[in-house]
Amino acid sequence: MLLEILLILGTIIFYFLRSRKKEETLSFKEGWWGRGQKPDTEEDATIWPFKVETTEKDLSDLYRRLDEARFTEPLEDSCFHYGTNSVYLRKVVSYWKNQFNWKKQVEILNKYPQFKTKIQGIDIHFVHVKPPCLPEGQSAKPLLMVHGWPGSFYEFYKIIPLLTDPASHGLSDEHIFEVICPSIPGYGFSEAPHKKGFNSVSAASVFYELMLRLGFSEFYAQGGDWGWLICTNLAQIAPNHLRGLHLNLASVTNMGFTHLLSILLGRYLPGLFGFQEEDVRRMFPFLKKGLYRILSESGYAHIQATKPDTVGCGLNDSPVGLAAYILEKFSTWTDLEFRNLEDGGLERKFNLDDLLTNIMIYWVSGCIVSSMRFYKENLQKGIGTQKHEKLPVQVPTGIASFPNEVMHTPQAWAQKKYTNIVSFHLMPKGGHFAALEEPELLAEDILQFVGKVEKEQLWRKKGE
């Protein structure tokens, strides 16, 4: 065992010495993701309004599949330890068939203005919400919010009003936002790329073009899950356009020797590695809270990063299978303890209408397969191998670190990558789907972050 450790250490030191960080920027990634050859004509840059629609045919097809669903009885006392418990799943499906009103939910989805525009060959869907009223002399700050997997633009529906109309929700209206929530290409109502290679840098480039097309030369970006990575890449591509970057997930993929050392010794010498007490509480014992947790919860990422078309196939054909797959994440990633509950604790933090609306977005758009391909495009060469993973982020960054995220990243690690952290808060409660689960907490953190950045900017401008 000791020999193995020494060998691993040796390899890491070797790797560390070999890879020196070079000061480079990430370039904007040109691409063409449409079908066939890129035409010679200039791209149509119009933006047209979009409404989610549904038909009787869609609904009756869905209900038929729900009626004919085949379930497998769970093992006795297995709760959510083997995945989504099918006894609970039956209850969800019964609600879905008999009480969930998709037409009503579609109306709710359509309450915010939605649009589409063609960028790099594919139609990009986005929600664009302007503040209902602005105090005199104030302008709305554009805020790009990017979802992840298995989420969607719908995750932001509760937080949007807190940001476009904070005063009505008991929040300070010093800063008011107009919010843009696009769907990542391959997710929801954004067209899926037809070509291989569409990764987070491609998505960041597309969203950068989107913001420019909407007339914003400076804006804020916020993201979690894939949104974290896409917004990070955006900050690396266009640092001069991004006033601030706010994240509710801050993973560190470029691990080095110091990281390893801090894992081995951080519990005993936290101060040496810049760990706070809460960091130690969330991270150690590392085998249990770090390594085993990642192993037990990353099966989906492994198969999606290697065989997305295979795993997505059945899910695009069975709404019950799709629901089981997606709901499992809303359970476990909200609180790992929910695995010990027969109902996965789902309705403690979310309501079924919201959960099923998110699933319906995947179902009616048929996007589960393309959503999974994003994993392969980003991870197929391994973690820590891509250029952007080695580059720092210099844009002012705010990080909201929620306690029930699957893995905790301490500030000490985050600041190696995000070199201009303006605020880093250990949030009191909440998990992975922060915007949906704790919209007030997240909105407050965004507001205070923007407040700090704006003060700093103002201060800088005064100094010039």
Added chain:
Amino acid sequence: MLCLPRSFQYSQKNAVLVPAAALGVGGMVVCWLMSRRKAKRLEVGDGWWGSGERSLREKEDESIRPFKIETSDKEIEDLHHRLDRARYAPPLEGAAFHYGFNSDYLQKVVAYWRNQFDWRKQVEILNKYPHFHTTIEGIDIHFIHVKPPYVPHGRAVQPILMVHGWPGSFYEFYKIIPLLTEPARYGLGDGDVVFEVICPSIPGYGFSEAPHQKGFDTRATARIFHKLMKRLGFKEYYIQGGDWGSGITTNMGIKGAHPFSSFKKLIQVMLGAYVPWLVGFTREDVRRMYPFMQKNVYDILRETGYLHIQATKPDTAGCGLNDSPVGLAAYILEKFSTWTDKSFLHRDDGGLERKYSLDDLLTNVMIYWVTSSIASSMRYYKENLSRDPALSDNTRFGVYVPAGIAAFPEEITHVPCCWAKMIFKNIVSYSYMPRGGHFAAFEEPKLLAQDIIHFVRRVEQL
């Protein structure tokens, strides 16, 4: 990880045949083959896998009941409806099988399945061998039992237990069974070695009932199959295991071995490409194993996503597949493509029909479909692979019974003889097979049968 050497009281002469030198997934059978370790004599033990509590008053029904596979119009119509309304996502341009099962080719397979595949005919084919059920430890165990049609006077018939893996079934053995029960007829010797073949379905697979309790692993399976053979009246028998069989025993050996041997392996790997003779590799070993990182690390990572999700969230992974026959076919057939020949990844049709007929492939898929066993088959991965490693380190062992290894070239990873020796202390034969992949019995039945017969000849003369 595994169970291994249990020294049961009787069967000292069980021989192990480990066909695929693969670190295939899971592990089973072979492990429970007896070991001759004198140090420990472990109890056979017992288990209960039925629903609820075991009734102590009732004695288990030990009858062996004949069984026939049946189908109905309703079953076939339901299948056809699902095939008709399947929803596909178009593949990326130029993706071939690199992103998984190509949905353009899948539509062709489904069209055949819907319009030409004849399930009733296939059921008749399945029923050509005698099937049985018997209840062991609370669950119904399915098996086929094929006796040789003709045995020359005085000739001994060797009983052989053949165990399938995932995503296979007892059906994988249908082509090799006649070669073992009537070898002379197929030009495999003069009938000096003749077998009666028993192919059970692992509980949770096919027509064997799925366990209702947690914890059903290879150790329990081994014990149940041993009880089965005992119930059938066999004190001594051969055993042949694929997939689950070979993988676990190899891993067990690695895990339970002295740390020095892992270091030794590392040195062997580093030097093996340059001075193979020094570290005990043959030229063929080198050819199959290098470039090492590519073949053993990247390839394994690329091909083990299913293993990872099944070992952690089998009920989630299996849910949609039990509800969508098209999804089930894509998931299973992807393995029959990639594990048969890695180069099939580059083909738009995954090379499936080069080595198998759609009828055979779909029959195997149908076994999972009509029995709704995909989720329970996946649970096996969790029961076996997600244990606390600290527990399994205690089961250090070696397999001392005579072992035969057939190393097929297209297995995901190659295990050279010197590594296999770390676990199998009594290797009677080790053969580099000229062609073939993971599903050896299905793909190259004659080659495999020849190796089994050759191995058994050696053992019988020992």
